Amino acid sequence: MNRIMNFSRDLVGVLASPEEALSRVKELGVENQGLYLYLFLSAFLGYMIGGLISAATGAGIMVPILFALVGLIVSFIKLIVWALISHIIAAVVFEGKGTFAGTLKMMGFAAAPFVLGIFALLTLTLLGTFFTSSMLFVVMYIWTVMIAAAAVAVEHEMGYGRAFLSVFALPAIIITLLMMLAGVL
Template sequence: MKKMMNFSKDLLRVMISPEETFKVVKDKNLENQGLYFYIFMCAFLGFMLGGVASAITGVWIIFPIAFAVIVTVIALVKLIIWAIVSHIVAVFVFKGKGSLESTIKLMGFSAAPFILGIFALMTLILAGTFFTSTMLFTIMYIWAIIIGSAAVNIEHRIGFGRSFLSVLGIPALIIIGLMMLVGVLQ
């Protein structure tokens, strides 16, 4: 019971004050917890998505387990790519001083807002509230970006604005530029 209470307390701490939490995590050398936390939250969210799919199709046990595995694998690949791009921008554009490994681990804590995604799925399943679920998912993604920015800031010591640009701004501009280039070439 005490471990469950600590998990809830840590989850709230990351959501409310990510920079202070990351400072404590770095001081205590607990960066690995970010990766474990990310895997747990993704598997749980995947299990919930599988629950929605099984309710629609009637296949009960297979979908939640399969979705948990698939969502976790895809999410880990996404996290690694996101952290690599953020790390490259932080180091080469803004002269950050952190390591890629710690960046990946700290950015794992960006899964804390996934609890909102779980609530979004629950409201969708139980109450059929599409608008509320959409809003909760939107808040979840925005808060995940903020936590990811705080992680890059603590790891690379470049300031929150530059960290935000490393996490979202410059990668988004690159993606938009590539999309425009592909559109012109077609």
Template structure:
């Protein structure tokens, strides 16, 4: 039993480190060669968040066991695809626009740590289920996404050695401009 307590304590400590000081944490992770932990964290947090989301649907529909498990799998698969696409775009922008030096594999792994703020999403779903606080839950989700972008930007900054401003543009700025441009082109051709 103490082994399980130790694992949970270490996980909580590491999660807090990523949330409070992502730059220092990523430097330590890279020094120790523990980049894979980013993917493990991402998979765990997405599965747990999906399970919680399935719990909300189960509470509404009354089908208890099917939705949480299905949502955990679906959310995890979709989130992993999103992470890979987000990391590829961020990596390409960091390397070709800002002359970054990192690898795509490590970019994906380190950006996996951007799931650390998902703890706020889990808390938001819990407050929605237990108390029914729609506004508070929505605000927690907004904070979660902002924090995830900051952690993703820090990951790209550390991996590619391009500074936070350029990494922020790699993670959010340039991809947002591309998406807006594509939407405008689609609108023109309709």
């Protein structure tokens, strides 16, 4: 029971004050919890989406389980790619001091706002509030980027601005340029 209470306190700490909470995580050497959090919340969010689809179509229990597995696999691949791009930019462009493994583990804590996504799906299912649920998802994604930036800042011992550029701005520019190049071809 004490571990659950500590986990809940740590989750709220990551949501409320990411840099402070992630610095403490780094000091304690419990970065692996970021991966566990990311995988658990991704699978749970996938299960919720599958449950929503199952309820709408009358499909059955296998749909939520399938969505949980797909959500788990796809989100883990996305986390690896995102952490790799962020690590390369932080290490090469901004001369950060962190490792890829550390970046991956710390960026796992960016899943903390997925709790908002779960709440958004609950309000959509129970109350049918499409607009409110959509706005909660937007806030969830913005908050996720902010926590990921704090994770890169802590791992690579750099300022928050450079970490934000590593996590969001420069990858967005690269992806946009690649899409433009693909459109020309």
